[in-house]
Amino acid sequence: MPPTSSAAAAASQPREHTVIESLQSLIVAFVLAMTFRGFVTEGFVIPTGSMAPTLLGQHKRLRSEQTGWEYAVGIDPRRPDTTLEGISDPMLGPEFVGSGTPKRNARTRMGDRILVLKSLYPFSAPHRYDVVVFKNPTNPNGEDGNYIKRLIGLPSESIWLVDGDVFAAPADSAEDDTRYAIQRKPEHVQRAVWRRVTSSDFFPREPERLDAYYRGVPWQGARWDTGPQPTYRCDTADPTVLEWDIRARVIDDWTPYNMLVHRAHGPQRVPVGDVRITGAVVPDQTGLDTRFELRTRNHVFQYRVGNGIAEVRYRSNAYDGTGPEEGWLGPGPIEIDPLPAGRPTALEFWHVDQAMALYVDGERVTELTYDWSPQVRLEHATGQMDDAATLVGLPAATVTEIRWRFSGSPLSLNHVNVDRDLFYRVDRLNEHARRNPTNPGFESMVASRTWARGTHPDARAVLGPDHFFMAGDNSTASSDSRLWGNPHPLVATQIDQTPFYVHRKLMLGKAWVVYFPAPYSAVDDGRAFIPDFGRLRFIR
Known part of the structure; x- marks a missing residue:
């Protein structure tokens, strides 16, 4: 006997409920994921080597045929086919040119994937020597809109980098050399940066x-x-x-x-x-x-x-x-x-x-x-x-x-x-410091060939109550608070006009863990998807 229309409707009702419930579950999961991403933790990719070797950008991993030492060398993403001829074995030193050149070219590895704790700083103040992620004050919406550096200067301080080390004084005593004191790294940080x-x-x-x-x-x-x-x-x-x-x-x-x-x-x-x-x-x-x-x-x-x-x-x-x-x-x-x-x-x-x-x-x-x-x-x-x-x-x-x-x-x-140890270098500014418009009153701070911020007694980094001073562990190859110069017009008009520093409103969170280290491809010119699980690590 064929089913009646009421029986058919009853049979289809569970299927309709199943579809609706599935859609509701997906929507809830999506909302929770976006909430988690927006307020708890978020993943980022390390694009450059400014924090190397703490965090690696796009690079090649090599093993010396002379000493057996394994090491990473950064590459310019714009020139991924750069030859490895003439590089030196790190265990022998830079004078031994060619000692680190491998017999065959190594495959390119992508930058480390990290997780950032975004919920931490609204409830806890950042600490000196934290590795932090923040919006790039010079280009917050560009391809390099997110930066990762080590925080070395806190609000209401004056920072002076001397012989590679960090000295700090109260901002209201910035001109008194006797008030500057060395800022020592905690032991767990120091062990990580040797x-x-x-x-x-x-x-x-x-x-x-x-x-x-x-x-x-x-x-x-x-x-x-x-x-x-x-x-x-x-x-x-x-x-x-x-x-x-x-x-x-x-x-x-x-x-x-x-x-x-x-x-x-x-x-x-x-x-x-x-x-x-x-x-x-x-x-x-x-x-x-x-x-x-x-x-x-x-x-x-x-x-x-x-x-x-x-x-x-x-x-x-x-x-x-x-x-x-x-x-x-x-x-x-x-x-x-x-x-x-x-x-x-x-x-x-x-x-x-x-x-x-x-x-x-x-x-x-x-x-x-x-x-x-x-x-x-x-x-x-x-x-x-x-x-x-x-x-x-x-x-x-x-x-x-x-x-x-x-x-x-x-x-x-x-x-x-x-x-x-890490060594923060003295430098001078170039025209890049003025790629964004200079706001009135800051002309002398960003003049070409003046001393980089925080590296000279004439260029002490005097931070306001909402300012932070950032530096890369790879100081030789890092664009950071020493060199940035003028902020982007969007940052200058809506947040802060001061050059060089990171305002509190630009802070995103503390870098927590490398969860997907430097993925590489199984074949030449293939998609990089194999993580180097041996280098999973917490970020210090």
Whole structure:
């Protein structure tokens, strides 16, 4: 018997309800997704290398055939077919041109994909050294409308970048040099931003094939066997010195990521004195005493570990030639366990942000801070006595020297690494700072060839109550608050006319995690969709 019309209507009703409910669910899901995206978290793609190697833009990942070191080099998206000829192995240094050139061209990888917490800043003030996303004040609606940088200056402060470090004073005391104080990075941030210079685990397997003369590994010393090999060995208990050979490698702000961008005429490299040296010490017997010495900024910074003692101290080079205990400043020695025989002990020697720290097996056992003003810092860095305006931009008086002294036991050294800190560079403005109209009263701030904002006593970055100062970790290749210049007319008319700074209303959120690292293609010229899951990480 055929169904009646009422029965057919009843049968179709559940299907209609199912369609309507599905549409309602999709609409609710869409609204929730848009709400989540607008107010909680949102994904962004890193377009450039201004934050490298913390965050990577479009790049190629290479592995050295000489040392085995794996590293990224940024590429210009406008020239993706740039040849890799003539690049240097980062473990050997920029002088070894061609040592990093691979046999075959590597596939291009896209920039890191990150998640940004947008709900944080409406309820919690941004902190110094946060990595943040914000609207580009010079072009908020363009292809580069969203920027990501490290926040280094807070509202109502005056910022002065001196010898690579951040100094800050209250904005109402901007002209008083004595009010500026060094701004030290939290430990978790500092550990994330160390930049590897060399490692004993990565050395040339065939040095005879290098185009430049190879002096050997930078660490050298009488009665020391440093290879090249991963383990350095000394077979005497008599006093010995392992010394960093500055002829083989100078510790400076060279950034391997920029090799393709600055292939021929990159900026002059600047010596860096904020460094970390790490290594695992394995004494053959008890009684080993070791003293690590770092010479930079016309001072010697000394770390002692051994015979149940740990100590950090420093003194001026003016005391050279006096008694061995004359002129030292520091908190004094503390008691620790002696270095055990036959077992590795991990040591870390930190000198960064006008502070010294000594770590033993990952634990900070002693530290000291020193609070030089910008004037004093410039005098020690340049080795000259003059006003700060004259000293800015002068070359460093010396390069960083390292000596590691041992006595009391034969020993082996493993995993000896040298790292450097971020270095914020001094620069000058060019015409790009005036690509947007100059508002009345700001003409002198954006004049061509004047000092970049925050890098000179005549160009201190004096921030208002809603201003933030941003800088890229890759300072050599970063367009940031030092260089931006005039804001876009839309920003100037609706938010703020002040050049260089980021207004609070332009802040989008704190960068949280790299959730889809540098995707690449499975085939040449294919779509990049395979993430590098080994580099999933939180952003520090």
